[in-house]
Amino acid sequence: MVKGSGKQVWGNVIPDAAQVRALKRAALLRGAAQAFNKYGYHGTSLGDIAASLGVTKPALYHYVKNKQELLFLLREATLAAAFESLELAEARGGSARERLVATLSDYIRSINSEDSICVVSMEERVLKDPYESQIISIRDEFEGRLRDLVEQGIADGSIVPCNSKLVVFSLLGSVNWTQRWFRQDGRWSNDQVAAGIAEIINRSLSPTPAARLSADPSEIGKNQGGVGK
Amino acid sequence: MVKGSGKQVWGNVIPDAAQVRALKRAALLRGAAQAFNKYGYHGTSLGDIAASLGVTKPALYHYVKNKQELLFLLREATLAAAFESLELAEARGGSARERLVATLSDYIRSINSEDSICVVSMEERVLKDPYESQIISIRDEFEGRLRDLVEQGIADGSIVPCNSKLVVFSLLGSVNWTQRWFRQDGRWSNDQVAAGIAEIINRSLSPTPAARLSADPSEIGKNQGGVGK
DNA sequence: AGGAAAATCGAATTGTCATTCACTAATTTT
DNA sequence: AAAATTAGTGAATGACAATTCGATTTTCCT
Numbered sequence: 001m002v003k004g005s006g007k008q009v010w011g012n013v014i015p016d017a018a019q020v021r022a023l024k025r026a027a028l029l030r031g032a033a034q035a036f037n038k039y040g041y042h043g044t045s046l047g048d049i050a051a052s053l054g055v056t057k058p059a060l061y062h063y064v065k066n067k068q069e070l071l072f073l074l075r076e077a078t079l080a081a082a083f084e085s086l087e088l089a090e091a092r093g094g095s096a097r098e099r100l101v102a103t104l105s106d107y108i109r110s111i112n113s114e115d116s117i118c119v120v121s122m123e124e125r126v127l128k129d130p131y132e133s134q135i136i137s138i139r140d141e142f143e144g145r146l147r148d149l150v151e152q153g154i155a156d157g158s159i160v161p162c163n164s165k166l167v168v169f170s171l172l173g174s175v176n177w178t179q180r181w182f183r184q185d186g187r188w189s190n191d192q193v194a195a196g197i198a199e200i201i202n203r204s205l206s207p208t209p210a211a212r213l214s215a216d217p218s219e220i221g222k223n224q225g226g227v228g229k
Numbered sequence: 230m231v232k233g234s235g236k237q238v239w240g241n242v243i244p245d246a247a248q249v250r251a252l253k254r255a256a257l258l259r260g261a262a263q264a265f266n267k268y269g270y271h272g273t274s275l276g277d278i279a280a281s282l283g284v285t286k287p288a289l290y291h292y293v294k295n296k297q298e299l300l301f302l303l304r305e306a307t308l309a310a311a312f313e314s315l316e317l318a319e320a321r322g323g324s325a326r327e328r329l330v331a332t333l334s335d336y337i338r339s340i341n342s343e344d345s346i347c348v349v350s351m352e353e354r355v356l357k358d359p360y361e362s363q364i365i366s367i368r369d370e371f372e373g374r375l376r377d378l379v380e381q382g383i384a385d386g387s388i389v390p391c392n393s394k395l396v397v398f399s400l401l402g403s404v405n406w407t408q409r410w411f412r413q414d415g416r417w418s419n420d421q422v423a424a425g426i427a428e429i430i431n432r433s434l435s436p437t438p439a440a441r442l443s444a445d446p447s448e449i450g451k452n453q454g455g456v457g458k
Numbered sequence: 459a460g461g462a463a464a465a466t467c468g469a470a471t472t473g474t475c476a477t478t479c480a481c482t483a484a485t486t487t488t
Numbered sequence: 489a490a491a492a493t494t495a496g497t498g499a500a501t502g503a504c505a506a507t508t509c510g511a512t513t514t515t516c517c518t
Contacts, residue, residue, distance in 0.1 A: 062464075067506070170430075173407070
């Protein structure tokens with residue numbers, strides 16, 4: 001029986017207790033996110049999640065306080081991913097349109113990645129109020145940042161004049177909806193879908209749109225299309 | 230106590246038994262649709278629906294077989310509304326882009342109208358299989374019709390060359406997402422939202438897009454914007 | 459080694475919910 | 489006006505699910 005803490009022997013190959021715990025917790029969040037996205041919050045029982053992890057229900061309570069907190073953590077992670085995409089895009093710079101499109105493209109990748117813990121809220125009014133209001137305020141802030149980008153884009157000439165609020169709703173619809181129809185084992189990869197939707201969005205925001213879009217997401221990158229430029 | 234069947238006396242003012250039954254059933258469908266859209270299928274109990282109608286749970290079983298059938302009827306009605314919008318647009322004629330945009334605009338109006346019985350499926354895998362496969366096949370047919378319109382539009386020059394499948398997913402995201410954020414008592418009316426999203430969609434599909442979009446949905450119609458032309 | 463803390467389990471507990479049942483009142487049919 | 493049908497109710501019924509509890513095993517610390 002191997003007992004040592006691993007750190008000294010094989011570097012990080014043999015994880016110590018804290019690492020094991022963190023890994024298990026991460027697996028729980030991933031399993032829960034998959035189930036919630038597939039069946040919805042109310043349509044998923046803790047027993048389902050536990051079974052998918054090979055443990056029993058009570059075991060889950062060692063990692064999260066209850067089902068509500070579980071969803072809260074996932075919604076929080078989703079919004080954190082959104083902000084990360086935003087910061088990354090801002091750091092890369094470029095026109096407001098480039099930054100907006102890069103944000104959404106990266107966010108699509110996040111929510112549809114194989115090991116994502118992102119849950120796009122489909123059922124409303126699920127979280128009770130200590131949680132609910134917190135999530136709503138973070139979400140509103142993110143949407144506000146997107147609107148700001150649209151308005152900057154109108155100002156810097158990279159985005160067609162429009163109503164930023166309505167346009168952001170429209171964009172978020174396209175983006176969030178990908179989680180409904182995207183399939184890991186489908187025709188297109190996660191990256192291809194992200195690039196394809198980004199190309200559509202990019203063209204629709206541009207004051208002087210391209211004459212055509214890619215005939216298929218799998219060929220994006222082979223031609224002039226794409227986010228940049 | 231008025232006993233007569235109304236038909237002879239006051240025209241149709243006093244409804245007869247069959248009409249009363251139909252009205253009650255319609256009210257049930259409306260109440261259920263509102264609840265399902267607000268809280269999701271699993272988040273809504275038959276008791277909730279019954280209470281909103283001022284009756285008790287068992288009474289509902291006089292009008293629908295069970296909860297599954299209730300959702301099925303609403304999903305079916307939603308798709309029926311989608312096809313109606315499509316047929317209406319086809320009947321009005323015009324370029325493929327005009328017909329596509331008109332379809333989606335009218336569909337947005339349908340799903341967000343005050344007395345709508347439309348439920349856009351948010352939780353997947355809710356209906357069991359006698360129902361599920363039927364809904365999926367109707368939905369697929371509708372999406373196929375939309376893709377046909379996109380391809381016709383590419384052919385007749387009214388729509389920018391693109392991947393029709395990806396574009397239709399993107400459009401349906403924008404359209405269906407309106408049900409998440411639209412509020413009856415909000416700043417914009419149902420018609421304004423439909424026209425506003427339609428304007429965005431129309432521009433994004435056009436090979437030669439307009440130089441600007443409306444600054445606010447409430448001003449659509451006052452300027453050159455809108456669906457036609 | 460030996461006690462504390464953590465992880466897990468099987469078995470409650472408690473609540474909710476879809477659905478059914480037995481019964482009553484009204485209404486339609488004959 | 490009796491018989492049949494329809495609406496509706498309050499009280500079961502039977503699942504299922506979230507959470508808690510007590511016991512057991514494992515792991516960690518010293």
